[in-house]
Amino acid sequence: MKAIIIDDEPLARSIVKEYLQQHAGIELIAECNDGFEGVKAINQYQPDLIFLDIQMPKINGFEMLELIDNPPQVIFTTAFEEYAIKAFETHAVDYLLKPFSKDRFDKALQKLMQQQQQKPAVEKTKQIIEEAGKSPVQSNRVVVKDGGKIKIIPVTQIQYLEAADDYVKIHTAEGAFLKKKTMQFFEDSLAAFHFVRVHRSYIINTQLITRIDAYEKDSHLVLLSSGTRVPVSKQGYAKLKEVLGL
Numbered sequence: 001m002k003a004i005i006i007d008d009e010p011l012a013r014s015i016v017k018e019y020l021q022q023h024a025g026i027e028l029i030a031e032c033n034d035g036f037e038g039v040k041a042i043n044q045y046q047p048d049l050i051f052l053d054i055q056m057p058k059i060n061g062f063e064m065l066e067l068i069d070n071p072p073q074v075i076f077t078t079a080f081e082e083y084a085i086k087a088f089e090t091h092a093v094d095y096l097l098k099p100f101s102k103d104r105f106d107k108a109l110q111k112l113m114q115q116q117q118q119k120p121a122v123e124k125t126k127q128i129i130e131e132a133g134k135s136p137v138q139s140n141r142v143v144v145k146d147g148g149k150i151k152i153i154p155v156t157q158i159q160y161l162e163a164a165d166d167y168v169k170i171h172t173a174e175g176a177f178l179k180k181k182t183m184q185f186f187e188d189s190l191a192a193f194h195f196v197r198v199h200r201s202y203i204i205n206t207q208l209i210t211r212i213d214a215y216e217k218d219s220h221l222v223l224l225s226s227g228t229r230v231p232v233s234k235q236g237y238a239k240l241k242e243v244l245g246l
Contacts, residue, residue: 002045004030006038006064007053007077012098016051016077019105026109035064036150047072049093049112054078059150063143067150073115075108140193142170144177151177155193159208159226161186163201173226196243198222198236206243 003026005013013031020028029045032038034056042050050072054061061078065071079098093115094108142153153172162169167178168186187197194206204222211223212232220232222240232240240246 001026001048002029003027003049003051004032004038004041004045004047005051006032006035006041006056006061007051008034008056009053012053012077015099016105019102022102022106023109035059035061038064039067039150042068042072046070049073049075051075051077051096059143059152066143067145073112075112142179144170144179146177153177155190155195158190158195159205159224159228160230161190161195161203171228194243196236196239198230198232198240200233202230202232202236204230206240209244212237212240 003020005016005028007013007016017028017031020026026049029047030041032041036058038050038052041047052061052064052074054076055078056064059067061076065074073093075093075096077096077098077100093112096104096108140155142155142158144151144153153170157172157174159171159173161183162171162176163183164178166180168181168183170177170179183197183201183203186195186203190203195203196206197203204224208224208226209222210225213221213223215221215231218234220237222230222232224230
Protein backbone atom coordinates (compact mmCIF):
# COMPACT_ATOMS: atom_id res chain seq x y z
CA MET A 1 0.00 0.00 0.00
CA LYS A 2 1.16 3.53 -0.79
CA ALA A 3 0.74 6.10 2.00
CA ILE A 4 1.09 9.87 2.48
CA ILE A 5 1.39 11.81 5.74
CA ILE A 6 -0.33 15.23 5.80
CA ASP A 7 0.36 17.18 9.00
CA ASP A 8 1.74 20.67 9.70
CA GLU A 9 3.72 19.45 12.73
CA PRO A 10 7.17 18.03 11.80
CA LEU A 11 7.34 16.04 15.05
CA ALA A 12 3.97 14.40 14.38
CA ARG A 13 5.09 13.45 10.86
CA SER A 14 8.35 11.97 12.17
CA ILE A 15 6.49 9.82 14.73
CA VAL A 16 4.16 8.36 12.08
CA LYS A 17 7.17 7.78 9.84
CA GLU A 18 9.02 5.98 12.61
CA TYR A 19 6.03 3.77 13.47
CA LEU A 20 5.52 2.92 9.79
CA GLN A 21 9.00 1.42 9.54
CA GLN A 22 7.69 -1.71 11.27
CA HIS A 23 5.02 -2.19 8.58
CA ALA A 24 6.73 -3.49 5.45
CA GLY A 25 3.48 -3.68 3.52
CA ILE A 26 3.02 0.11 3.58
CA GLU A 27 5.31 2.38 1.55
CA LEU A 28 5.54 6.06 2.52
CA ILE A 29 5.68 7.99 -0.74
CA ALA A 30 5.26 11.62 0.41
CA GLU A 31 5.01 13.98 3.39
CA CYS A 32 2.97 17.19 3.24
CA ASN A 33 3.02 20.24 5.48
CA ASP A 34 -0.53 21.49 4.75
CA GLY A 35 -3.74 20.75 2.88
CA PHE A 36 -2.64 22.52 -0.31
CA GLU A 37 0.40 20.27 -0.56
CA GLY A 38 -1.82 17.32 0.34
CA VAL A 39 -4.21 17.89 -2.58
CA LYS A 40 -1.29 18.11 -5.00
CA ALA A 41 0.41 14.98 -3.63
CA ILE A 42 -2.77 12.87 -3.62
CA ASN A 43 -3.56 13.82 -7.22
CA GLN A 44 0.03 13.09 -8.23
CA TYR A 45 0.68 9.82 -6.38
CA GLN A 46 -2.84 8.33 -5.95
CA PRO A 47 -2.10 6.78 -2.52
CA ASP A 48 -4.14 3.99 -0.95
CA LEU A 49 -3.96 5.56 2.51
CA ILE A 50 -3.35 8.97 4.08
CA PHE A 51 -2.52 9.91 7.67
CA LEU A 52 -4.32 13.24 7.96
CA ASP A 53 -4.29 15.95 10.61
CA ILE A 54 -7.58 17.85 10.94
CA GLN A 55 -6.53 21.25 12.27
CA MET A 56 -4.00 22.71 9.81
CA PRO A 57 -3.29 26.24 8.53
CA LYS A 58 -4.94 27.48 5.30
CA ILE A 59 -7.45 24.63 4.90
CA ASN A 60 -8.27 21.90 7.41
CA GLY A 61 -8.26 18.16 6.79
CA PHE A 62 -11.96 17.89 6.02
CA GLU A 63 -11.82 20.76 3.51
CA MET A 64 -8.82 19.14 1.84
CA LEU A 65 -10.75 15.88 1.41
CA GLU A 66 -13.58 17.77 -0.33
CA LEU A 67 -11.16 18.77 -3.09
CA ILE A 68 -10.17 15.17 -3.94
CA ASP A 69 -12.20 13.41 -6.64
CA ASN A 70 -11.28 9.88 -5.54
CA PRO A 71 -10.23 10.13 -1.90
CA PRO A 72 -8.12 7.33 -0.40
CA GLN A 73 -8.67 5.64 2.95
CA VAL A 74 -8.06 7.96 5.90
CA ILE A 75 -6.57 7.55 9.35
CA PHE A 76 -6.98 10.86 11.18
CA THR A 77 -4.16 12.01 13.46
CA THR A 78 -5.40 14.86 15.63
CA ALA A 79 -5.00 16.49 19.02
CA PHE A 80 -8.61 17.69 18.94
CA GLU A 81 -10.76 15.04 20.56
CA GLU A 82 -14.00 16.89 19.84
CA TYR A 83 -13.64 15.85 16.21
CA ALA A 84 -13.57 12.14 17.07
CA ILE A 85 -17.33 11.90 17.21
CA LYS A 86 -19.47 8.87 16.44
CA ALA A 87 -20.67 10.30 13.12
CA PHE A 88 -17.21 9.58 11.69
CA GLU A 89 -16.40 6.34 13.46
CA THR A 90 -18.19 4.16 10.94
CA HIS A 91 -16.57 5.90 7.95
CA ALA A 92 -12.93 6.68 8.80
CA VAL A 93 -10.50 3.81 9.20
CA ASP A 94 -9.58 5.16 12.63
CA TYR A 95 -8.74 8.22 14.75
CA LEU A 96 -5.36 8.53 16.43
CA LEU A 97 -5.61 11.14 19.18
CA LYS A 98 -2.24 12.81 19.76
CA PRO A 99 -0.06 11.83 21.48
CA PHE A 100 -0.59 8.19 20.48
CA SER A 101 1.56 5.15 21.24
CA LYS A 102 3.05 2.68 18.80
CA ASP A 103 0.64 0.06 20.11
CA ARG A 104 -2.35 2.30 19.33
CA PHE A 105 -0.87 3.05 15.87
CA ASP A 106 -0.44 -0.67 15.16
CA LYS A 107 -4.07 -1.31 16.14
CA ALA A 108 -5.21 1.35 13.64
CA LEU A 109 -3.29 -0.39 10.85
CA GLN A 110 -4.68 -3.75 11.93
CA LYS A 111 -8.16 -2.26 11.68
CA LEU A 112 -7.26 -0.96 8.21
CA MET A 113 -6.32 -4.45 7.01
CA GLN A 114 -9.55 -5.88 8.40
CA GLN A 115 -11.59 -3.27 6.53
CA GLN A 116 -9.95 -3.88 3.16
CA GLN A 117 -12.76 -6.11 1.97
CA GLN A 118 -15.58 -3.88 3.21
CA LYS A 119 -17.18 -0.73 1.76
CA PRO A 120 -14.97 1.02 -0.85
CA ALA A 121 -12.65 3.70 0.54
CA VAL A 122 -14.04 6.41 -1.73
CA GLU A 123 -17.59 5.94 -0.41
CA LYS A 124 -16.51 5.91 3.23
CA THR A 125 -14.42 9.03 2.85
CA LYS A 126 -17.26 10.85 1.07
CA GLN A 127 -19.52 10.05 4.02
CA ILE A 128 -16.94 11.61 6.37
CA ILE A 129 -16.98 14.77 4.27
CA GLU A 130 -20.79 14.94 4.26
CA GLU A 131 -20.95 14.59 8.04
CA ALA A 132 -18.13 17.10 8.62
CA GLY A 133 -19.73 19.70 6.38
CA LYS A 134 -22.82 19.85 8.60
CA SER A 135 -20.86 20.96 11.66
CA PRO A 136 -20.77 24.69 12.56
CA VAL A 137 -16.96 24.61 12.37
CA GLN A 138 -17.14 23.67 8.70
CA SER A 139 -20.10 25.70 7.50
CA ASN A 140 -18.75 29.26 7.85
CA ARG A 141 -16.76 28.99 4.60
CA VAL A 142 -16.64 26.97 1.40
CA VAL A 143 -13.45 25.70 -0.23
CA VAL A 144 -13.48 25.28 -4.04
CA LYS A 145 -11.06 24.50 -6.84
CA ASP A 146 -10.68 27.43 -9.23
CA GLY A 147 -8.70 26.13 -12.17
CA GLY A 148 -5.40 24.98 -10.67
CA LYS A 149 -5.90 27.08 -7.54
CA ILE A 150 -7.78 26.55 -4.29
CA LYS A 151 -10.13 29.34 -3.19
CA ILE A 152 -11.66 29.87 0.24
CA ILE A 153 -15.04 31.63 0.14
CA PRO A 154 -16.42 32.98 3.45
CA VAL A 155 -20.16 32.33 3.68
CA THR A 156 -20.76 36.07 4.11
CA GLN A 157 -19.46 36.64 0.56
CA ILE A 158 -21.95 34.25 -1.05
CA GLN A 159 -24.79 36.07 -2.81
CA TYR A 160 -26.77 33.03 -3.95
CA LEU A 161 -26.37 29.41 -4.97
CA GLU A 162 -27.71 27.83 -8.13
CA ALA A 163 -28.20 24.16 -9.06
CA ALA A 164 -25.98 23.09 -11.97
CA ASP A 165 -26.42 19.38 -12.77
CA ASP A 166 -24.18 17.43 -10.34
CA TYR A 167 -22.71 20.67 -9.00
CA VAL A 168 -23.83 23.79 -7.18
CA LYS A 169 -22.76 27.13 -8.62
CA ILE A 170 -21.72 29.55 -5.88
CA HIS A 171 -22.19 33.18 -6.92
CA THR A 172 -20.04 35.89 -5.33
CA ALA A 173 -18.98 39.42 -6.25
CA GLU A 174 -15.79 37.90 -7.73
CA GLY A 175 -17.66 35.48 -9.97
CA ALA A 176 -19.20 32.00 -9.88
CA PHE A 177 -17.50 28.83 -8.61
CA LEU A 178 -18.58 25.20 -8.88
CA LYS A 179 -18.73 22.83 -5.92
CA LYS A 180 -19.62 19.14 -6.20
CA LYS A 181 -22.33 19.12 -3.55
CA THR A 182 -26.12 18.98 -3.56
CA MET A 183 -28.54 21.84 -3.01
CA GLN A 184 -29.92 19.90 -0.04
CA PHE A 185 -26.47 19.85 1.55
CA PHE A 186 -26.17 23.64 1.33
CA GLU A 187 -29.78 24.17 2.39
CA ASP A 188 -29.05 22.23 5.59
CA SER A 189 -25.58 23.61 6.33
CA LEU A 190 -26.25 27.30 5.53
CA ALA A 191 -29.62 27.67 7.26
CA ALA A 192 -28.01 29.30 10.29
CA PHE A 193 -26.36 31.98 8.12
CA HIS A 194 -29.54 33.65 6.78
CA PHE A 195 -29.73 31.53 3.62
CA VAL A 196 -33.11 30.34 2.35
CA ARG A 197 -33.98 27.96 -0.46
CA VAL A 198 -36.51 30.00 -2.42
CA HIS A 199 -36.73 27.71 -5.44
CA ARG A 200 -35.78 24.16 -6.37
CA SER A 201 -32.72 25.59 -8.11
CA TYR A 202 -31.84 28.61 -5.92
CA ILE A 203 -30.71 29.42 -2.38
CA ILE A 204 -30.29 33.10 -1.56
CA ASN A 205 -28.52 35.18 1.07
CA THR A 206 -31.48 36.97 2.67
CA GLN A 207 -29.18 39.75 3.93
CA LEU A 208 -28.85 40.92 0.31
CA ILE A 209 -32.57 41.19 -0.55
CA THR A 210 -33.62 44.67 -1.65
CA ARG A 211 -37.08 43.89 -3.06
CA ILE A 212 -39.59 41.09 -3.64
CA ASP A 213 -41.88 41.47 -6.67
CA ALA A 214 -44.94 39.48 -7.69
CA TYR A 215 -44.31 37.57 -10.92
CA GLU A 216 -46.85 35.50 -12.82
CA LYS A 217 -49.19 33.14 -10.96
CA ASP A 218 -48.13 32.14 -7.43
CA SER A 219 -44.51 33.11 -8.02
CA HIS A 220 -42.24 36.04 -7.21
CA LEU A 221 -38.87 37.51 -8.09
CA VAL A 222 -36.29 38.57 -5.50
CA LEU A 223 -33.98 41.45 -6.36
CA LEU A 224 -30.58 41.21 -4.66
CA SER A 225 -28.29 44.15 -3.95
CA SER A 226 -26.01 42.91 -6.74
CA GLY A 227 -28.83 43.55 -9.23
CA THR A 228 -29.51 39.83 -9.76
CA ARG A 229 -33.13 38.68 -10.00
CA VAL A 230 -33.84 35.23 -8.58
CA PRO A 231 -37.13 33.33 -9.10
CA VAL A 232 -39.12 32.41 -5.99
CA SER A 233 -41.58 29.50 -6.03
CA LYS A 234 -44.81 29.42 -4.06
CA GLN A 235 -43.22 27.18 -1.43
CA GLY A 236 -40.08 29.31 -1.41
CA TYR A 237 -42.11 32.46 -0.86
CA ALA A 238 -43.75 30.89 2.18
CA LYS A 239 -40.32 30.06 3.62
CA LEU A 240 -39.08 33.56 2.85
CA LYS A 241 -42.04 35.23 4.57
CA GLU A 242 -41.48 33.11 7.65
CA VAL A 243 -37.76 33.93 7.85
CA LEU A 244 -38.28 37.66 7.16
CA GLY A 245 -41.27 37.90 9.50
CA LEU A 246 -43.62 39.15 6.75
